[in-house]
Amino acid sequence: MKPLCTFLITTTLIVSSFFSAAAQLDGPQRVVVSGGSITEIIYALDEQQRIIGVDSTSVYPxxxxxxxxxxxxxxxxxxxxxxxxxxxxxxxxxxxxxKVVEQLKQTGINLQILDAHDNFLGIENKIKKIAQLLNVPTKGEQLAQSLQIDRNALAYLLQQASTKPKVLFVLSVRSGQPIVAGADTSANELISAAGGINLAASEITNWKPLSSEAALALNPDVIITMGRHGDDPLPKIEKLAHFKYSNAVKNGQVYSFDGSYLLGMGPRTPQAVVELAHTFYPQTQLPSGYQFRFLQTAQNVTKKQGEL
Structure with missing residues (x-):
């Protein structure tokens, strides 16, 4: 173990005892976060003053x-x-x-790692868990309940939906090959929740490259790409041989969503799925009085083929 790390571990054992009494009474006051959705939840709970450090995926707000x-x-x-x-x-x-997680455990520091089964239906429980750890359970209940308006709007919209669109979710392009969402991915879950059919789910699991031959055979009706922090990383996807003759490109149905908004499994994700569903079914109506509380991120990144 590095000398600096050994020194810090020893120091932390001393300092952590100083904070333990306050933490027991009011909940932890010095929180380090590893994960963007956790940071987002703590901000939504209005407890951001406790955060003293974050990882690089913590970009919202x-x-x-x-x-x-x-x-x-x-x-x-x-x-x-x-x-x-x-x-x-x-x-x-x-x-x-x-090995870093194990090092942290050895210090005796209060380390809490969330459940690996992080999914769309479990966002409310995730919020409540974090609120309990911060000793603000009432705030957690209130925030979790606030997402019900999005759950209801999604159900209302899908009741009007007809033929399910065939969808591909493109994470990125590496060496000319699109990396797409197969089964056992968060994107696959959200496509299904929004009333679409993930074409790649029957072919692959996890995130995998897709050959041009396989892409041509799948011929998606809609392509969803993942923007990062409002930027569109795939503005030329309609030029790829994989997709240039697809129904999605011909009909101008290629959309970019902000990644942390759609895939983050945080307080904004239920609204993001409503927006995704409305992208799949643009003729449907949202419930009377429903308003998007967060900035919408869907951008159409193609024009119809005749307009290219």
Whole structure:
């Protein structure tokens, strides 16, 4: 173990005892977060003053990026975390690497890693869990309940839907090959929740590259790409041989969504799925009085083929 890390572990054992009494009474006051949706939830609970450090995926709200950084969620720094003297380290299930997680456990620090089964239907429970850890359960119940309006709007919209669109979700393009969402991905779950059919789910699991031959055979009606923080990383997807002759490109049905908004499994995700469903079924009507509370991110990134 590095000398600096050994020193920080020893120091943390001393300092953490100082904070433990306050943490027991009022909940932890010095929280380090590894995972963007956790940061988003803490802000939505109006408890952001407790956050003393975040990982690089914590980009919403924008003010979270001004917090001290501990690295990428899967490559966090033990030294960086311990130097902040937290009384709670709260992480997503993919927090890593494992050796760093083990180092943190050895310090006796209050380390809480959320359940690996993070899904669309479990967002409310995730919110309540985080609120309990912060000792603000009432706030957690209220925030969780506020998502019901989006759940109801989604159900209302899907009652009007007819033929399910055939969808592909493109995460990125690497060496000219699109990386798409197969089965066992968050994107697959959300496509289904929004009333679409994920064409790749029957072919592959997880995130995999898609050959041009396979893409031509699938011929999606809609293509969803993932923007990051409002930026569109795939503005030329209609030019790829994989998709240029697809129904999605011919009919101008290629859309970019902000990744943390749609896939984050945080307080905005239920609304994002309503927006996704409305993208699939643009002729449907939202419930009377329903309003999007967060900025919508869907952008049509193609024109109809005749307009290219």
């Amino acid at each position: 924008a003010s979270a990026t001004e917090k001290p950084q501990i690295g990428y969620v899967r490559r966090i720094s033990a030294e960086g975390i311990l130097s902040l003297n937290p009384d709670l380290v709260l992480g997503e299930s993919d927090t890593g690497p494992k």
